[in-house]
Amino acid sequence: MSGALKTTLHIAVLMGGWSAEREVSLMSGAGVSDALESLGHRVTRIDMGRDVALRLAEAKPDLVFNALHGTPGEDGSIQGMLDLMGLRYTHSGMVTSVIAIDKVLTKQALVPHGIPMPGGRIVRSADLFAGDPLKRPYVLKPVNEGSSVGIAIVTEDGNYGNPIGRDVAGPWQDFEELLAEPYVRGRELTTAVLGDTALGVTELRPKSGFYDYDAKYTDGMTEHLFPAPIPDDIAAACKRIAIEAHRLLGCKGCSRADFRWDDECGEDGLFLLEVNTQPGMTPLSLVPEQARHAGMSYPELVQRIVDEAIRDSAR
Known part of the structure; x- marks a missing residue:
């Protein structure tokens, strides 16, 4: 596929998926798609399912605009697949995304x-029911979720119990391990x-x-x-x-x-x-x-992200 910048492109917009941020991704993808169409690009909208590679192979886009949030669109999985397929895409690559x-x-x-950055350490969720991993107040968060999904601030007044209650709702019910950080x-x-x-x-x-x-x-x-x-x-x-x-x-x-x-x-x-x-x-x-x-309209921002991806692939 040529790395030359075209005036208009066929762009597949990946959105949705199955992460905790699915609904946000659908909103992002809809906005990006509308903006790209207003700029004259041809857009294929893809609500990502397990058949995403097949759908991309059939679409044959010039570029993939990654509007996914969370796993697997943000953790390197989709990036690795797109690399293997030889498709250019927006935003960061596989290694950066993994890290x-x-x-x-x-x-x-x-x-x-x-x-x-704050200090902290990984703790087993089950160990929280025996005692605090850090002096209160501290923050518990999943290691690899975004958008503040699953965050708990454990305060000195025992808002989740002291120790944390096994039956109290919190990220310890959804994740085997959590990152504990001092509260800033x-x-x-x-x-x-x-x-x-x-x-x-x-x-x-x-x-x-x-x-x-x-x-x-x-x-x-x-x-x-x-x-x-x-x-x-x-x-x-x-x-x-x-x-x-x-x-x-x-x-x-x-x-x-x-x-x-x-x-x-x-x-x-x-x-x-x-x-x-x-x-x-x-x-x-x-x-x-x-x-x-900064004086940049939404369509101009979307176009800038597309231009950055085209320039990166050309390099």
Whole structure:
């Protein structure tokens, strides 16, 4: 397949799938498909099933736009399949995807290079019923899920019991192992990276609770403040760390870096939580929002991601 950039392309948009983020992916895929068609591209929409390789082989697209979120669209599985099929695709490649979706591998890849991330360790869920793995408050999260799926904040007042109740709803009921991290008090910040440019910093203020899956994707549950009302040095640090993490992990196209900032500790209180290699493209998603503030329309953002993929494949 030629690596030359065409004016118009036949683009297959992969969406849906069977992860916990299926509905979000369907919204992302619908928005991307509409934008691509408005730009004059021919679009084949594929709600991914187990026959995805056959459907792609039949479609013979010039490019695959990966609008999947979670497993297997974000963990290297789809990327490896597309590599074997010789199909060009958007966003990060197989190796980057394998590392970035795994929070432990991400720490191992970034912390030695000076990227500040919370400490922590893997714990067996069954062991939580005997006692705490860390001093409270601490956070429990699946090792390889995105969009704040399955996160529990265990506080000093024993909100899940003390020790954690075996019959109390939480991620320990769905995952054999969890990552336990110290809880970083303070504020939620996020920075989108497109190519080699940080688009800005947004502060996220949930109306109640914390910035979990529902807060991310339910209209009105979270206030987005852009530009974030934070000191210039913290904003600059977010951008610098996001770009460096994007580079160190080998991300392609766009990524989104999520932070916690303890505003009582200055830059020493800023911690990268994770890098999302398949950021949402829904009406509530942060990458389109930051791009819009940077003067880029949603279709222009989609086209930029396509152009990045074409250039990468040509190289």
